[in-house]
Amino acid sequence: MFVLPRGQRVSEVAAIAGFHSHVPVESNPSHHLETVWFVKVLCTLCIRTSPSLQIFKSQYFEKNLNPFLAFEVIKHVNFSFSNPELAFGFFQFTRTNLRVVHSFDTYYMLLRSFPEMGFHDLAKDVLDCMRLDGYLLDNALFEFLVMSFANAGKFEVARELFIAQELLFVRSGSDRVGKISAYVYNNFLSLLVKKNQVNEAIGFFRDHVLRSKCCFPDTCTFNIVLRGMCKVGEPDKAFVMLNDMDNHGCLPDVVSFNTLINGFCRIGNVARAYELLRKIQSEGRFPPDVVSYTSVISGYCRLGEMYNASSIFDEMINRGVKPNLVTFNAVIDGFAKTGDMSSALNIYEKMLHLGCPPDVVTFTSLMDGHCRIGQVDHGLNLWNEIYTRKLLPNVYTFSVIINALCKQNRLDEAHNFLKQLNSRGDIAPQPFLYNPVIDGFCKCGNVDKANVILREMEEKKCKPDKLTFTILILGHCMKGRMFEAINMFNKMLAVGCSPDKITIKSLVSCLQKAGMPKEAHKIRLAVAGYLDSCLSSSSRSIPDLNISAAIK
Template identity: 40%
Template structure:
């Protein structure tokens, strides 16, 4: 450090002894422009400790030529001045040579955060310095913005870089920016960048295109994904692979456009692609979803006959599931037998589909037989297996058998899920076994891994109201609220009708008001049922208030309606009472 600089910063350093090793920072300082060093130490305040540490770091510099040492100092000085004393930036114009774009890019990289980096970038590339930004400087600041979650700023800078200065990104950088936008859910921006790849002379890998289309389809934007795909392949923006076609085919099948999927399969040969097993699985599943299970079965048979792409367990299970949903259990078992004969082993999904199918048609004997085969083939059952058996028994009215399966789950160390609870609680309530239903509901409430849902509580509240236990039903409702489960319109409707059945109209009105105030607006069925009860109870004056509450026009039920309005409503709903 020069004497003038030492005096300006108020620091003094002892002279090194002859035996002391050379100070690397002193070597770097000696390579720094003397005038620049003195000016910086004079102009920059002493209390800026981070700046002092930045300028006088004692860590040894990486091995590089002496000219790079000076460039490193200049970049440090540029970053410090731009952040702390921007009014002193004009002093850099007196340097010979002036700061280079490379030093400016390095200064951006030295900024401690994204906001600082943007401030340094703006200060160095605008008056008074007006250092022409390089492509490297732009890429550096764009990377910083992206990694800080500021993709909007990154895109604006990218537009400046390509439009104003005419810099074209390379493939690696463009892929990075596309991936950053995709991860930030800026799908339209990512699509625009990919569409311009050929203009920049970039050949982005198909993976980026496939990932974007998959995300668009996952967000329900199937038409947008298909339109982009067709535009890209027509414009030869990229060369699609099998995965590309599978992504789009799966998307169109999901929304029922199976004919479009078949057209896309036909086009695969144009791009040197051949449909694989995944492609056929998607087609078979799509056909079965639109109740074209016979056509799906034909695709399966063709695969077996051609032997090019052999069907797997997913292919067979999709056809079996299609037949089960159509109630054609004989055809489903025929495909299952063909599957086993071909050497393809069924998995737990295959067995669950068959058990559920037999349960839906009420053939529990066959469902149990499938379950036995499952165990014999060493395929461990899961919660779906037992839930399907329980549901089948409940549909057949065999509640005791359903409870036996419920207990058998514990032997397999499988815990029921929310739907298992729902099935058996609903069936218990249908058979007026409310105490057992409440017991299971209490067991459910003790499970921290299950978020209670209103459709589980509603059958219990309903059966209690029908038995006249409205207060106990309301207690259940309060319990579900304490568990963080919000009552829905069915919960309130059940309670309102329950209060009316007990001639507790005031409680019914209070419950209706609470329903509206909770933001759970009733539908026409709820309103009509309640008005019918009010009219039958000889309380036409309350009907007008109920109508206003239902439409959000009143905050209190205590307002007295006009006699004319009540008479009109009374006449309007008299047919409900007489029905």
């Protein structure tokens, strides 16, 4: 990196530059060393005089600073000095004040480097200058910029790039501007859908991709839009689009149908999904695959219609389609939730027989099924089986076993599982894991133990929720520890957790029965003040505004 000698001023360097460079630097190849030296001087002047750069506003620099030298200076400032803002400043200053017509290489370098460095706004400014100077984006740079802006969430800029490229194609023809690759707009549409910009994706697809003369959508393009429509719960509209695909030279494939099947199942319309499954089979262009069957099976399982789910499960095996882990887990979970553990275990055995290894989801569903019918010890055996198979319980596995133990009043065992959970650094503790244990200890009158669990909960950075506070407030009231109940209520308000009507009425009622009318009145006032502060602040909201009725 070039730096000024100690004690040498910027004005002196400028004078030396003028002395050594009476003619354009690149006019003679033998002056290569002088060129390198001059570029270093210019870089140093940039650093020392930024952000004004007024030292360059002279006839000398206007005469001798050419696009080649400007490129070298911008490159060194951008990369060697790691100063993209200054590189852009020099680029803009020389373009505006010295009338330097920057080369395509300069534009290409800035447009490639700025997005990679995270300076998308600067890249947009450079792009605007490039258009004004009459340069065209080649396909590689166009594709790079579209995806860079889209990945940064600047979808409007990416969309403008598409529109500009379309206009260039229409005006200049394919000789100067090539057709837009399906890879680009497919990825752009996919990003929009992924970022929940589904309406924007649909609008862009209809207004630009379908109508553009330089875009030729394929089946993959349609599938992305179909996925977006189904994602927002509109499989009926997706079905209309699927039927319109052949008008645009595309035919739906198994992915198209699977997308709609899954979309209908997501909104509970499994009968329609089943019709589409039969439509695939009747048309005979391609057979339904494991995803087709699994989507319908999962849909029926979620509805608890296990007869239909089992029939399709048997059908897929008879047709030579091997169920995968997702299929088995869906059926096992469906039977477990209906309490049919005999059928759930039969599917589990079939799973092992077909060589499909179970995962933690499999065991969690089996544990849940056993616990639902009171067979908690069977669930505990499966807990041990998880570790035997070198798997790790997830947050839902813990929830299933903790809830089941609490229902059987085996609170110390449930607390031990909480301690295991607390030792796991890969699981973020949630209130729904602690609440059943806290509730169990409060109901049996052991509020001290409940308070211990609350402290453990807070030590793990797990914030108590409305249910946690309500359980503890009522638990302390039932033990006659009214001041602790009041303190817990005040803490609830202090952390911004809104009490509901049940909490307020129960606490006020208990205080009145305990002969503490003044404290009951203070609770009403505290809630009224909390309501006023929340309603007057735009940054906080009350989920249940009906709590005002509880303080009257």
